[in-house]
Every structure is written in structure tokens, then in C-alpha cells.
Amino acid sequence: xxASTLTEVARLAGVSPxxxxxxxxGSARTPGPDIAERVRKAAESLGYIPNAQAQGLxxxxxxxxxxxxxxxxxxxxxxxxxxxxxxxxxxxKMVLLATTGGxxxxxxxxxxxxxxxxxxxxxIAGSRSNRxxxxxxxxxxxxxxxxxxxxxxxxxxxxxxxxxxxxxxGYHVVAVPNEELAAELARELAxxxxxxxxxxxxxxxxxxxxxxxxxxxxxxxVAGRPPAEVMHSGFDRAGGYEAGQLLxxxxxxxxxxxxxxxxxxxxxxxxxxxIGAAAALRSEGLRIPRDASVAGFDDIETLRDFRPELSTVxxxxxxxxxxxxxxxxxxxxxxGGAAAAVTGQVTLRxxxxxxxxx
Amino acid sequence: xxASTLTEVARLAGVSPxxxxxxxxGSARTPGPDIAERVRKAAESLGYIPNAQAQGLxxxxxxxxxxxxxxxxxxxxxxxxxxxxxxxxxxxKMVLLATTGGxxxxxxxxxxxxxxxxxxxxxIAGSRSNRxxxxxxxxxxxxxxxxxxxxxxxxxxxxxxxxxxxxxxGYHVVAVPNEELAAELARELAxxxxxxxxxxxxxxxxxxxxxxxxxxxxxxxVAGRPPAEVMHSGFDRAGGYEAGQLLxxxxxxxxxxxxxxxxxxxxxxxxxxxIGAAAALRSEGLRIPRDASVAGFDDIETLRDFRPELSTVxxxxxxxxxxxxxxxxxxxxxxGGAAAAVTGQVTLRxxxxxxxxx
DNA sequence: GAGCGGCGGGAATGCGCTTTCCCGATTTCT
DNA sequence: AGAAATCGGGAAAGCGCATTCCCGCCGCTC
Numbered sequence: 001x002x003a004s005t006l007t008e009v010a011r012l013a014g015v016s017p018x019x020x021x022x023x024x025x026g027s028a029r030t031p032g033p034d035i036a037e038r039v040r041k042a043a044e045s046l047g048y049i050p051n052a053q054a055q056g057l058x059x060x061x062x063x064x065x066x067x068x069x070x071x072x073x074x075x076x077x078x079x080x081x082x083x084x085x086x087x088x089x090x091x092x093k094m095v096l097l098a099t100t101g102g103x104x105x106x107x108x109x110x111x112x113x114x115x116x117x118x119x120x121x122x123x124i125a126g127s128r129s130n131r132x133x134x135x136x137x138x139x140x141x142x143x144x145x146x147x148x149x150x151x152x153x154x155x156x157x158x159x160x161x162x163x164x165x166x167x168x169x170g171y172h173v174v175a176v177p178n179e180e181l182a183a184e185l186a187r188e189l190a191x192x193x194x195x196x197x198x199x200x201x202x203x204x205x206x207x208x209x210x211x212x213x214x215x216x217x218x219x220x221x222v223a224g225r226p227p228a229e230v231m232h233s234g235f236d237r238a239g240g241y242e243a244g245q246l247l248x249x250x251x252x253x254x255x256x257x258x259x260x261x262x263x264x265x266x267x268x269x270x271x272x273x274x275i276g277a278a279a280a281l282r283s284e285g286l287r288i289p290r291d292a293s294v295a296g297f298d299d300i301e302t303l304r305d306f307r308p309e310l311s312t313v314x315x316x317x318x319x320x321x322x323x324x325x326x327x328x329x330x331x332x333x334x335x336g337g338a339a340a341a342v343t344g345q346v347t348l349r350x351x352x353x354x355x356x357x358x
Numbered sequence: 359x360x361a362s363t364l365t366e367v368a369r370l371a372g373v374s375p376x377x378x379x380x381x382x383x384g385s386a387r388t389p390g391p392d393i394a395e396r397v398r399k400a401a402e403s404l405g406y407i408p409n410a411q412a413q414g415l416x417x418x419x420x421x422x423x424x425x426x427x428x429x430x431x432x433x434x435x436x437x438x439x440x441x442x443x444x445x446x447x448x449x450x451k452m453v454l455l456a457t458t459g460g461x462x463x464x465x466x467x468x469x470x471x472x473x474x475x476x477x478x479x480x481x482i483a484g485s486r487s488n489r490x491x492x493x494x495x496x497x498x499x500x501x502x503x504x505x506x507x508x509x510x511x512x513x514x515x516x517x518x519x520x521x522x523x524x525x526x527x528g529y530h531v532v533a534v535p536n537e538e539l540a541a542e543l544a545r546e547l548a549x550x551x552x553x554x555x556x557x558x559x560x561x562x563x564x565x566x567x568x569x570x571x572x573x574x575x576x577x578x579x580v581a582g583r584p585p586a587e588v589m590h591s592g593f594d595r596a597g598g599y600e601a602g603q604l605l606x607x608x609x610x611x612x613x614x615x616x617x618x619x620x621x622x623x624x625x626x627x628x629x630x631x632x633i634g635a636a637a638a639l640r641s642e643g644l645r646i647p648r649d650a651s652v653a654g655f656d657d658i659e660t661l662r663d664f665r666p667e668l669s670t671v672x673x674x675x676x677x678x679x680x681x682x683x684x685x686x687x688x689x690x691x692x693x694g695g696a697a698a699a700v701t702g703q704v705t706l707r708x709x710x711x712x713x714x715x716x
Numbered sequence: 717g718a719g720c721g722g723c724g725g726g727a728a729t730g731c732g733c734t735t736t737c738c739c740g741a742t743t744t745c746t
Numbered sequence: 747a748g749a750a751a752t753c754g755g756g757a758a759a760g761c762g763c764a765t766t767c768c769c770g771c772c773g774c775t776c
Contacts, residue, residue, distance in 0.1 A: 057734090
């Protein structure tokens with residue numbers, strides 16, 4: 001018992017399918033009011049729901065917006081997803097979700113699937129990777145995206161252009177000033193911390209992580225500080241926790257050997273890693289900011305109630321998602337490859353206070 | 359420059375479209391190996407991507423799974439979304455996302471949109487509402503869902519059946535034992551708390567909230583305690599915060615007037631509300647669990663690093679999403695209206711400790 | 717060796733809708 | 747008033763694919 005079709009509606013209304021189509025789905029030509037009314041009534045009584053697949057097939061455009069994220073349950077991505085969803089709704093589109101865990105091969109598959117569904121646009125969130133192991137995957141992804149663009153698809157990328165993608169038109173990237181903001185964070189921290197800095201980074205090759213590391217080091221340099229040691233770990237809470245454990249041991253060793261040692265200042269390249277690191281320190285009996293400072297990046301909303309309040313860089317995640325999605329609308333050459341601008345804000349809070357009461 | 363079509367591939371391979379279709383998309387009849395090879399090569403060289411819309415139109419099934427949530431950025435929903443996404447992937451489906459803010463009217467629209475896209479199944483997460491104001495909306499939603507089911511759609515609901523929906527086949531609900539678990543939580547808390555209980559609930563009529571409140575009260579009764587006062591507020595952090603402010607004032611008043619007053623035990627019907635309440639108390643200079651106990655519900659992953667650790671009821675959110683999505687697969691009468699079972703676990707942590715060192 | 721079943725392939729139809737093209741009936745302009 | 751422009755509606759041709767039906771060919775049996 002399939003849903004009723006436009007033809008049935010037309011027959012019931014005593015008009016041609018063409019006319020029914022014109023009245024029910026926005027057309028340039030609007031039939032007479034009496035006829036329109038009749039059609040509408042017929043549609044109503046039949047509970048007619050237009051078949052979007054058929055519509056899409058006929059006008060070759062689907063009203064679909066593909067969204068690719070690493071993990072929808074990660075608050076970073078879900079915030080972006082909200083923005084994308086918002087924008088999509090405004091454009092009268094629906095969003096198709098794909099989660100890939102950040103694997104270029106999976107991302108490629110997702111792009112292909114979106115292309116198969118003839119999605120009008122694709123938004124890719126999530127750090128690009130430059131690891132040697134992802135070389136092939138990236139090439140494949142780039143090829144797939146290029147093909148998609150050549151076929152008239154529009155793509156919006158959050159953060160970095162896809163590695164190796166030729167910046168053909170239809171491309172749009174929302175640039176996040178990770179490097180600049182990390183540098184600013186470093187400078188501000190350096191102004192208050194006399195001690196040593198350590199960076200807990202994600203896997204080497206993860207562009208977002210690399211950018212933030214580089215920016216932070218630059219900021220340190222500007223402030224006349226030596227470069228911070230960089231520890232590579234997972235880009236998630238577990239990675240932060242792991243690195244935190246290592247650091248905890250080191251901090252404790254230092255405290256005993258050299259009681260005057262200045263506090264370590266730890267910069268984790270994202271908030272969840274920072275939380276992980278903080279948890280590790282705490283589980284080792286260390287307190288923040290008394291025994292060490294900890295800063296993150298992103299300013300994840302759900303984490304704002306964390307104590308001590310995390311110093312971080314606020315990123316307008318939802319806005320970023322919006323922009324990425326919005327950039328895919330409109331005429332295709334308006335901003336071929338152009339980058340929408342987004343700005344963040346260094347936000348110093350308790351976790352890096354230097355007059356530790358805690 | 360649209361993507362290449364099956365016909366083009368067929369022509370290039372020197373076969374008929376029928377044959378090309380048979381080799382490229384799983385068919386019962388498999389053409390000879392030599393021909394298959396030729397077709398595959400042609401497809402490859404043309405970068406052929408099957409048009410899912412056309413496929414769907416032809417075999418009337420879309421490979422789409424619709425997911426309806428209140429807000430994808432809410433960790434509760436994003437956890438469920440992950441489970442749904444997982445299940446969808448296993449079934450070779452893609453998920454279509456719709457966020458509605460919990461408004462039945464919007465939910466109805468989303469169902470209609472999914473129906474238009476001929477989604478094979480729809481999963482609805484998020485508390486059903488029974489408010490008088492939602493009466494009409496609920497009726498509309500129920501009608502839309504029924505129509506969808508009659509047309510062969512399958513729907514999975516998290517928590518409660520949609521208000522007013524006739525349990526036709528194709529329906530599947532993942533029951534969450536909110537009431538039982540809340541009762542258990544109440545009993546366990548009552549065993550350790552001699553003081554008064556207060557419940558911070560969501561808006562009246564929100565089924566999930568109501569269930570948890572009812573369960574909690576029952577548990578209290580079983581433990582020989584008088585019913586707790588119920589404060590209604592928003593179902594989110596802000597709501598919890600607001601209620602928390604009121605309670606903070608009360609707690610402080612009590613502390614001054616009656617120094618021997620026992621600590622209040624606050625049950626917020628979900629974790630984010632509990633966090634909000636805790637934040638409010640803290641901003642008023644109160645400490646948990648020293649000045650009051652706080653418990654939540656859901657055990658949101660991102661909130662596990664909150665301090666004091668929140669006592670709550672662990673719900674296997676991801677699993678719930680999986681089950682809801684899985685339940686929509688397979689033959690339609692297997693469990694007409696049946697409920698998949700899910701169980702949670704009361705998890706007492708620091709926020710309700712009665713020997714407060716904090 | 718003639719008849720028959722089976723198999724590999726193609727022609728054709730239809731999924732439900734949009735849209736161009738066309739045609740008769742009004743209008744409108746010179 | 748006659749011609750041209752306009753409008754309101756219908757017929758029909760796809761959109762890209764799956765699938766049913768059909769046909770020719772092969773090997774098989776008796």
C-alpha cells in the first residue's frame with residue numbers, strides 16, 4: 001500500500017498531472033484559483049505526500065545536504081552539526097549524516113554515497129590529516145571530491161582544505177585561525193607563567209593539532225620563551241589522560257627533587273584532551289592550578305561547568321557549522337575557494353591562574 | 359556536467375543498460391565474467407556513481423533512515439545518534455537528521471519530510487509530551503506516523519510510544535525503565551540520607567520527566583519517606599540552574615535559622631539539569647555534597663569528569679539508539695509494537711556522599 | 717537428428733514527478 | 747475589426763534505473 005501519487009490526485013481533481021504538479025509544488029505558473037483549490041482538496045483527502053526521490057530525479061537536485069564528521073557524539077562535532085542543521089533548515093534542505101572516525105577512506109566513501117544521493121552540497125568537518133598512512137586515502141578523497149564538484153556539487157570544509165584537492169570552484173572553506181589563536185593563548189599564558197610549557201598534541205599529521213602546536217610555539221617565541229616540549233597522543237580524552245599520567249609522574253618527581261620548581265603549564269590542543277589530562281593529574285593527587293596549569297582549546301559548552309574552569313580558546317562552533325553550510329548555497333562562483341572568516345577568543349579562567357588558592 | 363549514467367557506461371562497454379545494471383548493482387542474474395569485467399572497467403573509467411534517487415524510485419526503497427531528535431548538540435541525543443548511526447551503517451543505510459526542539463508540530467513535519475524521501479524507517483528520540491498545549495500537535499504527529507506506517511514505513515521510538523498513536527504494525531518502542539530506575543535511585547539515596555528530598559523536574563507533561571518523578575516518589579514511599587517537593591523548570595541546564603538558585607536561597611535560610619538542619623538531597627531528572635543546579639548552588643557559595651546532595655539521571659559521558667562526581671543512573675544511550683534503529687529492520691510483524699528491553703544502573707558517586715569532606 | 721529446456725543477453729515498460737511544447741480561448745494593440 | 751500577444755490548461759517526453767518479458771542460442775535427451 002504505497003502512498004498516493006500525483007497522478008491519483010490529478011485524477012481525483014479532474015485535472016492533468018501537469019496541473020496538479022504546478023499547484024502542489026511551487027511552479028512559475030500558477031493555475032487558476034478554483035482549480036488550485038480543487039487540487040489542493042484532492043491532495044488533502046488522499047493524504048498526498050510528494051515523492052522527493054521522483055522530484056529529485058526530475059529536477060536533478062535533491063534538497064539534501066551531506067555532513068561528514070568524525071563522531072557525532074563528540075561535543076565538538078555535535079555543536080558544528082547543530083549549526084549545519086540550522087543552516088540547512090533555513091535553506092529548506094535536510095541533512096544526511098555520515099560519521100567516519102576521521103579515516104580518509106571512509107570519508108571518501110561518504111562523499112561517494114552523498115554523490116550517489118545527489119546531495120546538493122557536502123560539509124566536511126573534522127581535522128584533515130597529513131599522515132603518511134593517510135596519503136592514499138587523502139588522494140582518493142580529493143579525487144572523489146573533485147569529481148563531485150565537477151558534477152556541480154558544492155562542498156564546504158571546516159578548517160583546512162582537503163589535502164591535495166584542487167581548488168576548483170564549488171569549494172568553500174571556513175578557515176579557523178587555529179594558529180593565530182594558539183599563539184595568542186601562548187602569549188597570554190606566558191605573561192603570567194614563569195614556568196615551563198608542555199604541549200599535549202594529537203597524532204602528528206593531524207592538521208588542526210599541528211596548527212595549534214605551531215601557533216603556540218610561535219607565541220611562546222614571541223614572548224621570549226623556549227619552545228615547549230610536545231607530547232603526541234590521541235586526539236580525545238583518553239589521549240589527554242594518557243599524556244596527563246606521564247606528566248603527573250614528572251611533576252611529582254620535580255616537586256620532590258626541587259621544591260622551588262615553578263609550575264608546569266600544560267596546553268592540550270583541545271578541550272576534551274585537556275579534561276583528560278586534568279583528570280589524570282587529579283587521580284595522581286595533583287591539583288589544578290596549584291600544581292600545574294592546564295589550558296585547552298574549543299571551549300566546549302558542556303565542559304564549561306568543569307572545575308577548575310578551563311582556560312581555553314572559544315571557538316564559535318555552531319557559527320562555523322552555519323558558515324560552512326551557508327557557503328555552499330548561492331551561485332557557485334561567488335567565492336570559488338574563498339574562505340569565510342571566523343574568529344575565536346582566548347578565554348583565561350581558573351585552570352591557569354597563577355595565584356593558586358587551590 | 360552531470361555525473362555519468364548507467365546508459366553511458368553500457369554504451370561504452372557495448373552492452374545494454376539492462377546488462378550493465380545487472381553487473382553493477384547486485385542482481386539475481388549475473389552476466390558472464392567477460393562481460394561483467396568489461397562493464398566494470400567502463401564504469402570505472404567513467405567514474406560512474408549510481409543515482410540512488412533513480413534506484414530508489416525504481417525499486418521504491420531509499421536506504422534512508424530518518425532520525426528525529428530535539429537537539430543534536432545535546433549530549434543525550436548525540437549519544438543516541440551515535441548508536442543509530444552505527445546501526446544504520448550496519449544495515450547499509452544512511453541517516454537523515456532532523457532536529458525539532460521537541461515540538462510535536464515540527465516532529466510531524468519531520469516525519470512528513472522523511473515520508474516524502476521514502477525513508478525506510480524513522481527513529482524518534484526525545485521525550486514525548488503530554489501537555490495540553492501539545493494536544494493538537496501530538497494528534498497530528500500520531501496521524502502522520504500512522505500514515506507512514508500504513509504505507510509500509512517502520513518506526514522506532516525511544517522511551518514512550520507516541521501519544522495517541524495506534525499501535526499498528528511497523529511500530530517498535532525501546533522502553534526505558536525510567537520509573538523503576540528512579541525508584542531504585544530514591545531507595546538507595548534514602549538509605550543514606552536522613553534529610554529532605556527535592557525534585558527538580560522538567561515541564562509538567564514531559565513524559566520522561568514525569569516518569570522519573572513518579573518513580574522517585576514511589577521509591578521514597580517504599581523507603582518510608584514523605585513525598586519530595588517537585589519544582590518544575592526547563593528540561594535543560596538553564597532550567598536546572600534556575601531551580602538551583604531557588605534552592606540555594608532556601609538552603610542558606612535554613613542553615614542560619616536551624617543550624618542542625620539536615621542536608622537537602624536534590625534529584626534533578628537529568629544530568630544537565632543536575633549540573634545546572636550544582637552550578638547555581640556553587641555560585642551561591644554552597645558546596646556539594648557538604649551543603650546538599652545532588653543526583654542526576656542519564657550518566658552523560660562528557661559530564662563524568664565533573665566534580666564532585668555526579669550520582670546518577672547510567673543509561674546505555676548508544677545502545678538505546680542502536681536498538682531503536684535495529685528494531686526497524688527485519689520483517690515487519692516480528693515484534694509489532696513490542697518493546698526492546700534496556701536496563702540502566704544506579705550509580706552513586708561523590709555528589710551524594712553523606713560523609714562530606716567537601 | 718529433431719525437440720526441448722535453460723541460459724545469456726536485449727528491448728521495453730514503469731517508478732512519480734517536472735517541464736517543455738503545444739493548442740484553443742481570451743485579451744490587447746494598431 | 748483583424749492580428750498578435752497572452753493565458754490557462756493538457757499531452758508527452760524525459761530524469762536514471764530496475765525488471766519483466768522475450769528471443770536466440772547452446773547443449774541436452776530420446
